[in-house]
Amino acid sequence: MSRTQVVRPAGAGHETLYVLLVSLLIVIVAATVVLLRGEREDEQAIASHQIDARRDLTAAEQGIYTDLLVAFDEVQLLREETAAAPGIEALAEEGLPPFVMDAGSQSRGSHQWQWLQAGAYLGRSQAPQVAGSFLLILPGDSNGPADVWLRRDSAAVVPDDLGQAALIAAGWQQVVSHYDAGVTREHRH
Secondary structure (H helix, E strand, O other), X not given: OOOOOOOOOOOHHHHHHHHHHHHHHHHHHHHHHHHHHOOOOOOOOOOOOEEEOOOOOXXXXXXXXXXXXXXXXHHHHHHHHHOOOOOHHHHHHOOOOOOOOOHHHHHOOOOEEEEEOOOEEEEEOOOOOOOOEEEEEOOOOOOOOOEEEEEOOOOOOXXXXXXXXXXXXXXXXXXXXXXXXXXXXXXXX
């Protein structure tokens, strides 16, 4: 007497279902953690006459803006030493970008810099399609912040008045920097 036993193959359907359910559970848990612990991006509003240095400037303009902020610190030190703002030639002799004429300044618009007796440095762009013209206004005292303005057309003339209202009326835009957690990558938990 011979017995035949029929063994059915194990179905992969149940195992596949369990793997899919575990995968779905992992995705749901991960999404929940991201939503609960993710950082909000708090966008700081800026005025209509201002532009954000990180988002609204071209690469060449960002380079010039950064150079101006570094040069501003040097200008403030020289102002304290000599009780007067240094001229363009003195800044170029110090090798301070963007006042020195080199390959970098030529690729960023070949700005022609001049000192305005009202207390500002004006850099007229020779290539407005690459970078606009810049205006660095020195504060009345040596403790004030740098005030940088930009005009992107080729009609950047010497402003008669360095007041905010006059500059806005003349088509200048104030360059501002907002440093938040998204920029500094500082994580607070």
